[in-house]
Amino acid sequence: MSDYNAPLRDLRFVLHEVFNAQKVWDQLPKLQENVDIDTADAILEEAAKVTGQLISPLSREGDEQGARWHNGLVTTPDGFKEAYNTYIQGGWVGLSGNPDYGGMGMPKMLSVQFEEMLYAADSSFALYSALTSGACLAIDAHASAALKSLYLPPLYEGRWAGVMCLTEAHAGTDLGLIRTRATPNSDGSYSITGSKIFITGGEQDLTENIIHLVLAKLPDAPQGARGISLFLVPKIKVHADGSLGAANTVTCGSIEHKMGIKASATCVMNFDGATGYLIGEPNKGLAAMFTMMNYERLSIGIQGIGCAETSYQRASNYARERIQSRAATGMKHPDQAADPIIVHPDVRRMLLTMKSLTEGGRAFACYVGKQLDIAKFSSDSHLAAKAQDLVALLTPVAKAFFTDMGLDSCIHGQQVFGGHGYIREWGQEQLVRDVRIAQIYEGTNGIQALDLLGRKIIANRGEYLNAFTHSIREQVSTPGTLYTDEVLTAVERLEHISQWLLREAENNSNEVGAASxxxxxxxxxxxxAWMWSRMASTAQKNHAQDPDFYDAKLATAAFYFSRILPRTLSLEASIKAGSDSLFGLNAEQF
Structure with a gap:
């Protein structure tokens, strides 16, 4: 049986009440014809069933069994293939896909909520389709019309899967060092030769074909990242009519044995003169791949939220049932040998920390999804450009902060269980192992922090930040907004430290990396804090409609502002301590 139940009430609260999604969609004609409140709610209802009843029950056995490799072939755990077939029949892979090629055309504001459910049910299962969705984005945005017509429909159907192949043994963050080569063929295709590592879903038994998006260099390519091109390389060649042909020279050399997400095949992929097709312009492949990676980074951030939600559900249920000792203020359940551990302040501290961070992340993910929708669908070029700038600013925050807080929340949940949290049968230790990778792949969180501070703050002198803080000030000035003073004080702290770093970075280039x-x-x-101000204000406004739900929301907001937001004070002090202490040792002293 599943122990994950999608938090539908809270998901709808964020989507419909806090962000008034219908109003957003009504202003985006390309979305208006595809979605309304009733459609969105029906999708969420069905998604809750699929994730809670179909996928979540596979999680523990999938972890125990893991993906298996034999003679170049990968077998997913028992039940995965059958569940995947049921899953794709619902059209879930193409949820946000281009309707011109068979996608459902749903907004990102909605799909982020589905992704949360999927990762909460089982991260390993989620990754197989998450990479396909990202690959479709890159193909749709940059490939030729012929490639889109041939490859997107079966990808959206889920009959085929998509993966991205970036990393090589010697080239991780610095992709300019890649050695995979692409040699032009007389028919307009390319021969791709090289090896890639850490390829999620590079080989599996769920789909009839796997479409690899591969970064490689042409013979005359410039040095470094400026010489990278992007190629579409199918596992099985595809005829012009869409039917499958002969196997391509693409093989899986092995799979990794990992700390977590064991049911997700992490592959070494070898390309031995494999036939591939150029996506976009020569030597512009990194930009094309980042179309996929930026969406994937938000998706992986949401992995942190999903795992945290499952951890919270398990921990809160356990805390209400597990009896141990008496409350400090006197016994609460005299009919029992001890009180439930939820009476203890420290247990409540952990649960409220998890709850406030997870619900705050859920709202922020929806906000970022809103900006992606505006950037993609708005007919107003100014609004679209403004939204795209916000997406550029907020993507590294979403990826890194969601996953850092996600790990913290999974560890808190494990701690609530005490010794049982360390035992496999309760599931909490698996969540800790599964979510840990989210801080590493799709660009480590340290790299995300460098991107945020170095490229999105320092490089443009705070232009993106100013637009973001202006939006906050404009919204919190609305009559009836709660926690206005607290939010404005926090914003001023962020602006102050940003200006301080702008000045310091001019004199010491180490300050960016030290503070990021x-x-x-x-x-x-x-x-x-902004998200909690918005949620608390909405809860107060609508309180009479559902007092119990809104009381919980208001109480959680109060906890966030009193116990979590003050963390910014110590962060400010740490940043202002500067970089000198990081260089007090020479390399040999480490």
Whole structure:
């Protein structure tokens, strides 16, 4: 049986009440014809059933069994293939896909909520389709009309899967070092030769074909990242009519044995003169791949939220049932040998920390999804450009902060269980192992922090940040908004430390790297404060409609502002301590 139940009430609260999604969609004609409140709610209802009843029950056995490799072939755990076939019949892979090629055309504001459910049910299962959705984005945005017509429909159907092949043994963050080569053929195709590692879903038994998006260099390519091109390389060649042909020279050399997400095949892929097709322009492949990676980074951030939600559900249920000791203020359940551990302040601290961070992240994910929808669908070029700038600013925050807080929340949930949290049968230790990778792949969180501070703050002198803080000030000035003073004080702290870093970076280039992680966390806590102000204000406004739900929302907001937001004070102090202490040792002293 599943122990995950999608938090539908809270998901709808964020989508419909806090962000008034229908109003957003009504202003985007390309979306208006595809979705309304009733459609969105029906999708969420069905998604809750699929994730809770079909996928979640596979999670533990999938972890125990893991993906298996033999002679180049990968077998997924028992039940995965049958569940995947049921899953794709619902059209879930193409939920946000281009309707011109068979996608459902749903907004990102909605799909982020589905992704949360999927990761909450089982991260390993989620990854197989998450990569396909990202690959479709890159193909749709950059490939030729012929490639889109041939490859997108079966990808949206889920009959085929998509993966991205970036990393090589010697080239991780610095992709300019890749050695995979692409040699032009006389028919307009290319021969791709090289090896890639850490390829999620590079080989599996769920789909009839796997479409690899591969970064490689042409013979005359410039040095470094400026010489990278992107190629579409099918596992099985595809005829012009869409039917499958001969096997391509693409093989899986092995799979990794990992700490977590064991049911997700992490592959070494070898391309031995494999036939591939150029996507986009020569030597512009990194930009094309980032179309996929930016969406994937938000998706992986949501993995942190999903795992945290499952951890919270398990921990809160356990805390209400597990009896141990008496409350400090006297026994609460005299009919029992002890009180439930939820009476103890420290247990409540952990649960409220999890709850406030997870619900804050859920709201922020919806906000980022809203900006993606505006950037993609708005007919107003100014609004679209403004939204795209916000997406550029907020994507590294979403990826890194969601996953950092996700790990913290999974560890808190494990701690609530005490010794039982360390035992496999309760599931909490698996969540800790599964969510840990989210801080590493799709660009490590340290790299995300460097991107935020170095490229999105320092490089443009705070232009993106100013637009974001202007939006916050404009919204919190609305009559009836709660926690206005607290939010404005937090915003001023973020702006102050940003200006301080702009000045310091001019004189010491180490300051950016020294401060970046603390800066991203400070940014994240401030962004969540804004989200909690919006949620609390909405809860107060609508209180009479559902007092119990809104009381819980208001109480959680009070906890966030009193116990979580003050973390920004220590982060500010750490940032202002500067970089000198990081260089007090020479390399040999480490």
């Amino acid at each position: 992680v603390e800066y991203l966390h400070l940014f994240g806590y401030v962004a969540y």
